[in-house]
Amino acid sequence: MSYQLATREPVAPAPDARAGDVGFETVVGHSRPFREAVEFARKVAQRRLTTVLIVGETGTGKGLFARGIHYAGPHADQPFVAVNCTAIPGSLLESELFGHERGAFTDARARKRGLIELAGSGTLFLDEISELPLALQPKLLRALEERRFRRVGGVDEIPVAARIVAATNVSLEAAVADGRFREDLFYRLNVLRLRIPPLRERGEDVITLARLFIEEFAGEQGLPIPELADDAIHLLLSHRWPGNVRELKNVVQRAVVSAEGGVLRAADLSIVPRERDRIQTPTPGYTIGIPPDGRALDQIEAEAIRITLEITGGNKSQAARILGISRPTILRKIRRYRIAAPSRRAPDAEEGGS
Template identity: 50%
Template sequence: MPADIPVVAVGASTSHRVAAQAVAAGASDYFALPDDRDGLRDALAVAVQRRRAAIGRAALSLLEAQAHAFREIVGESPALRAVLERAARVVPHAEATVLLTGETGTGKELLARALHYGGPRAAAPFVELNCAALPAPLLESELFGHERGAFTDARTAKPGLFEVAEGGTLFLDEIDRLAPELQGKLLRALEQKTMRRLGATVSHTVDVRIVAATNTDLAAAVQHGLFREDLYYRLNVVTLELPPLRARGQDVVLLAEFFLSRFSARYGLPEPPLTPEARRTLLAHSWPGNIRELRNTIERTILLSPAGTFAVAELEPARVTTAAAPVPFPATLAEIQKAAARAMLAATGGNRSEAARRLGISRSRLLRLLERGDAN
């Protein structure tokens, strides 16, 4: 029983020894019935007041934790506020699975951390895993662990991230890249709250909150047979869709000022003012790489500008282009494909692997399209 819940012991014995034993065991008072009903009534009233005060303190602590956890999510736009209001309603519910969606660089990991550190699991670990970072066999071992001898190089037993995150949150980024065979195993862990290491014969229970993230349309992936429908519904209990930076208006300026302050302090440089020209330049860009692109741009500009200034000239011209040049018509198929490849590359912030994946082609094919406009 939680220590902040007062206990009033009641019994038939009038022995002082019994009363002392009850208090030693954690009771705040002991009353013999039916002789001391008035005293019992008063003690219960005090206990109720103490419990209400404890609940009030806990609620205040949770609000303070939420405020601190969400502090680094900078912005005042209606699009962002709507997401954060939904997130705040989810924070106290430690069992709820959350699916974060949005373009690359919109801050999904930051929101996942806020959900964890603002809630009742804050004292337990926050563990993250990018599902695209490892091949399926290694990813299975990373998630679920393995026993000694489970495979050739398994010289010692190793706990999986489900065990490492016990009591806390497991953040699964790029969940859409999870191999089909692991999707089923993850579904069982979520539904049964049990897992089994590779090479083990016994399962054991796990207490972990899952927060998953994707920058793709998982519902479309389900329709195309690329993602399990049952796992999709299990993950999609609460969905929080983070807006792209281009939809957040003046948040671009607020974020730029936030990063100016952070990087100036990090590199021991005087914090420069953000001039009207710099504001206009930043607002003119569509930021296909979202917050990640903005952060890197501010860091680079701080480092390359004279101390105490923010040199707009250091913002690369290509980064303030709002749209690609239109394809002239009539155009050949090769020209159209090349333009599509370039547009997708811009939309992914220059990430060639991601651009190829979204186009449904290989990375080498994408490179050929970019270099020669190859239509074959």
């Protein structure tokens, strides 16, 4: 199918969705760069007619954010129409997007409304916008600037009521430099630019997402939910994830099937740890920032424990091992710094009673 038309999404809010999360309840991640992207997307969602350009590597969740912006906005009850610019042949795309009048071309036996009209005052999501044929680009630019367009073969000016959200996983700047994308359209789209960070910049989110997908797939297959072994955590954090969340999802799906004895180990993860794909830092996967005006060592320690607990899904023994301290020590520090349990807890066999 080349495009989808939906007025409602069949998604149930996550159990820990907070009020105000509407539209983004299925978007998972606690890392700072990711939360910043969600916050920005939420603000953008409120400003209804603004065009948004979502940029990010393949598999980072641009599609999820486009839906999130629609469903978090004031016109969530209007249609969300997604069209992938690569999925429809260039020759058909114009009449798909803008519609046509009867007799506009040989096969045009009846008037047809285009996707931009079907979106009503909802959202038209133009995915892989870099692939929009050059010949169509001026027409989209005019629709964005004047908020009017004509159907193919038509003379009537039809107002554009929908918000346009475009996404790309390739550099539009490079496409402009190559003459494949019009500069004027690029500037028009690039006003509100939402960048979705790649997974390797999202630290402990890798583990949070891995646990989420483990639960999902194990549930689907009727398998017990395996624990993540230390070596699996390390490998997940050190991989570069060129395919981002989509790649993680696939890797986890296979691993859940191959895990034995209730433990998912590094050997179950079909990740090829190619040297050039590994993050070149001694503590891969996350960073703790120190602002120029300094920061108390206690605060840094508390943040390190919080991040590690997020990574281990709340398993304190595992967190203590990763940090190279004893279990009583970590328990003491958790109390001292009043560190709350992370939002998604993994079962922790050793925790009983504490």
